Amino acid sequence: MCSNHLFHTKVLLFWINHLFDIKILPSLLQDTFIIVLSVALTYFTSIGVSAQVSTVFNVMDFGAKGDGKSDDSTAVLNAWCAACSSNAASPILVIPSQRTFLLYPTMAFNGPCKSPKIGIAILGTLLAPPPSAWNGYSTDNWLTFRYVDGLTINGNGVINGGGPTWWNKLCKTNNVEGCIQRAPMSLSMLSCNNIRLEDLHFVDSAFFHTHFWNCKTATFRRLTFRAPYESPDTVGIHLSACQNMRLHNLTIGTGDDCVAIDDKTSNVYISKTVCGPGHGISIGSLGKNGESAAVEDIYVRSVIFIGTSNGARIKTWQGGKGYVKNITYSRMSFVEVKNPITIDQYYCGGGSGCNTQADAVKISDVRFIGGSGTSTGHSAPISLMCSETVPCTDLVVRGVKITPATHSGESKAECVNAHGLSIGEVVPQVPCLK
Numbered sequence: 001m002c003s004n005h006l007f008h009t010k011v012l013l014f015w016i017n018h019l020f021d022i023k024i025l026p027s028l029l030q031d032t033f034i035i036v037l038s039v040a041l042t043y044f045t046s047i048g049v050s051a052q053v054s055t056v057f058n059v060m061d062f063g064a065k066g067d068g069k070s071d072d073s074t075a076v077l078n079a080w081c082a083a084c085s086s087n088a089a090s091p092i093l094v095i096p097s098q099r100t101f102l103l104y105p106t107m108a109f110n111g112p113c114k115s116p117k118i119g120i121a122i123l124g125t126l127l128a129p130p131p132s133a134w135n136g137y138s139t140d141n142w143l144t145f146r147y148v149d150g151l152t153i154n155g156n157g158v159i160n161g162g163g164p165t166w167w168n169k170l171c172k173t174n175n176v177e178g179c180i181q182r183a184p185m186s187l188s189m190l191s192c193n194n195i196r197l198e199d200l201h202f203v204d205s206a207f208f209h210t211h212f213w214n215c216k217t218a219t220f221r222r223l224t225f226r227a228p229y230e231s232p233d234t235v236g237i238h239l240s241a242c243q244n245m246r247l248h249n250l251t252i253g254t255g256d257d258c259v260a261i262d263d264k265t266s267n268v269y270i271s272k273t274v275c276g277p278g279h280g281i282s283i284g285s286l287g288k289n290g291e292s293a294a295v296e297d298i299y300v301r302s303v304i305f306i307g308t309s310n311g312a313r314i315k316t317w318q319g320g321k322g323y324v325k326n327i328t329y330s331r332m333s334f335v336e337v338k339n340p341i342t343i344d345q346y347y348c349g350g351g352s353g354c355n356t357q358a359d360a361v362k363i364s365d366v367r368f369i370g371g372s373g374t375s376t377g378h379s380a381p382i383s384l385m386c387s388e389t390v391p392c393t394d395l396v397v398r399g400v401k402i403t404p405a406t407h408s409g410e411s412k413a414e415c416v417n418a419h420g421l422s423i424g425e426v427v428p429q430v431p432c433l434k
Contacts, residue, residue, distance in 0.1 A: 055088040059095055066099030068127060073104045084113035084148075091115055095157060097123035104129050105137040105184070111148035111192075118150060122157030122200060130165045131180060141211075142184040147191050154198040161186035161205035163231055172232050183207040183233075189215055198222055208235040209254065217244040224251045229277035231255035236278070239265050248272055257282045258308075263322075267297045276306030276335070282313040283327065285347050287320015287361045295324045304333040305373075311340040312368060318348045318387075319358040327366045334373030334381075336405045341368050341397075343418070345387040360387030366420075367396040374405035381411050382430055384418035395420030401427040 057079045060066065064075035076095075083091040091113075095101060103126055128142050142161065145151065161184075171179035183206035189195060193216045202209040202225045209225050212218065225236040236252035239245060240262035250273040252258035258275035261268060261283045275281060281300055286293035293316070305311040312329035334340040343363060348354035363386060375381035381402040386392035395418055404411055415432030422430040 054086070055091050057083040057086070057091060057093050059093070059101065064101060066096065066101050066124065068100035068102055068125075070102065071104050072101040073107060076101065076103060077107065077109075080109050083118060084109075084111060087114055089115060090117045090119060092119040092121055095120070095122045095124050095126065095155070097157070099124040100127050101125065102127045102129060103143070105134050105139075106141060107143045109143070109145045109148065111146065113148060113150075116150045117152070118148070120151070120153045121155040122153060122159070123155045125158040125160055127160045128162040128184070128186065128206065130162060131169060131183075134184070139180070139182050139184045141188040142186055142206075144188045144190065145192050148189075148195075149193045150195075151189075151192060152196040152198070153200065154196070156199045156201070158201045158203055159186055159209075160203045161207075161209065163204035163206045163227060163234065166206035167231055170232060185209070185211045185238075187211070188213070191215065193217055196220075200224075201226075202236070203227070204231070205234050205254075207233050208238045208256075210236070211238045212240070212242050212245075214241045215245075216242070218242070219246045220248070220250065222249045225254055225258075227254040229253075229255050235260045238262065239268065241265060243267050245269070250274070252276075252278060254278045260284075261295060261298060262286070263291070263293045263295065265295050265298075268299070270300045271302050273303045274306065275303060275311075276308045278308050280305060280308045280310035280313050280337075280339075281329075282310065282315060283324060284313075284315035285317055286315070286324065287317040287322065289317075290319045290321065290359070293320055293322035293324065293361050296326050298327045300329045300332075302331045303329075304335065305337045305340070306335045307337070309338045310342055311337045312371075313339070313342045313344070314363060314366065315342075315344045315347050316361040316363070316387075318346060318355055318360065320361040321359055323362045323364070324366075325362075325364045328369065329367070329371070330369040332368075332371035332373075334371065334375065334402060336374055336376045337381075338375065338377040339379065339381070339383060340371070340373065340375050340402050341382045341384075341400070343384045343386060343392060343395075345390075345392075346385055356388050358387075358389065360390040362390050363392040365394045366392070367398070368400055369396065369398045371400040371402070373402060375402050375411065376405050380414040380428070382413040382426075382428060384413070384415045384430070384433065386415070386417040388417055391417040391419055393419045395433060396423065397421075397426050397430050397433060398423040399425060401425065403427065 241264040
C-alpha cells in the first residue's frame with residue numbers, strides 16, 4: 001500500500017506558511033517540522049481520524065502533462081498512491097479528457113487499498129511507449145493491477161497499447177535476428193476481486209488487450225476492442241483461473257480470440273456481444289504439455305460472429321488431462337464465419353509431437369442451442385472432433401442452421417468419437433453424433 005503522509009505534510013506546511021505569512025522556514029526547522037507533523041498524522045490516522053479528505057485525485061494535480069510526449073508515469077502512480085491510501089469512502093483517480101498520457105513500463109497499481117471501493121475514471125487516452133523504451137524491463141505487462149478489490153474503471157476513455165510499433169518486430173511475424181519474443185499485455189489484473197470495467201475503448205494492444213488471473217466476481221460492460229485481423233495474439237479478454245465473471249454488451253474485433261477462457265475458470269456469462277474480426281469465443285487451448293485442465297459452467301448467449309475464423313470453439317492439446325464440462329453456446333448468429341461450431345481435440349502444434357492415441361481432456365455436457373447464419377469454410381461448419389481415446393459425451397446440437405456463404409452445394413458435419421443428440425432442425429445434419 002502506498003503511504004502519503006509526507007505528501008500531506010508538505011501540503012499542510014505550504015498552507016501554514018501561506019496563512020501565517022511565513023516566507024520560508026529555516027531548512028533544519030522545516031525538516032524537523034515535517035518529521036513531527038508526519039508522526040502526528042500517522043498517529044491520528046491509526047486512531048481513525050482521516051488525514052485525507054479528498055475523494056478525487058486528478059493526475060494533473062500530481063504533475064502530469066498529458067501532452068502525449070512527456071513521461072507521465074510518476075505522476076499517475078503518485079496519484080494512484082494517494083487514492084489507494086485515502087480514507088475516503090470511494091476515492092476516484094481521474095485521467096482527464098482531451099489529453100494523452102504517455103506511460104512508460106512497467107505501471108504497477110498495487111493494493112490492497114484502504115477503501116473497500118476505489119475508482120479510476122479514464123476520460124482521456126493512456127498511451128503505451130514504443131519497444132525501445134522497454135530495454136531492461138519485463139515485456140509481460142504494461143498496466144498491472146495486483147490485489148486491488150472493489151475496483152471500478154470506466155469513463156469512455158482509450159487505452160492504446162501501441163501495437164503497430166511491435167507487431168512487425170515480433171519473432172512470430174518476422175523471425176529474424178534481433179526479433180522480439182514477447183510483447184506486453186495492455187491491461188492485467190492479478191488476484192483482484194469485485195471489479196468492474198465499463199465504457200472503455202481498447203485499441204491496438206501489442207499482445208493481449210486484457211488479461212485476468214485469479215480474479216473473482218467481475219462485471220465487464222460496454223467495452224470495445226479494436227486491432228487489425230493480422231495483428232498477432234491480440235486477444236480481447238483472456239480469463240485464467242477466474243470465477244464469477246459477467247461480460248455484457250461488448251464489441252470485439254482483433255487478430256485473435258474475442259474472448260479466451262483458460263484453465264481453472266468457471267461461472268462465466270457472456271451475452272449481447274459482437275465478435276469480429278478474430279478467432280471467436282474460445283475455451284482453450286487446454287492441456288498443453290500434459291497439463292490437467294478444469295473449466296466448467298460457461299454460458300455464451302446472444303453473440304454475433306462477423307467474419308471470424310471460428311465462432312463457438314473448444315480447443316485442447318493432445319496429451320492433456322482434466323475436464324471441460326457444462327458449457328452452453330446459445331442464440332448465435334454467424335455472418336461469413338469460416339468454422340462456426342468447433343470442438344478440436346487434435347491440437348498439437350504440428351510436427352512429430354502429434355499423437356492421436358494420446359490422453360485427452362475430457363469434454364462433456366456441451367450444448368450448442370439456437371444458431372443461424374453462413375459459413376465461408378469448405379470444411380464442415382459443425383465439426384466435433386473429439387479424442388480417439390477419451391470420447392466427448394452428452395453433446396447436444398439443437399436448432400442450428402448454417403448454410404454456405406461462398407459456394408453452392410450441401411455442407412456436411414463431421415465428428416470423431418462424439419456422443420450425444422441432434423435435436424430439431426439442424427443444418428447441416430449431424431448423423432455422426434451418436
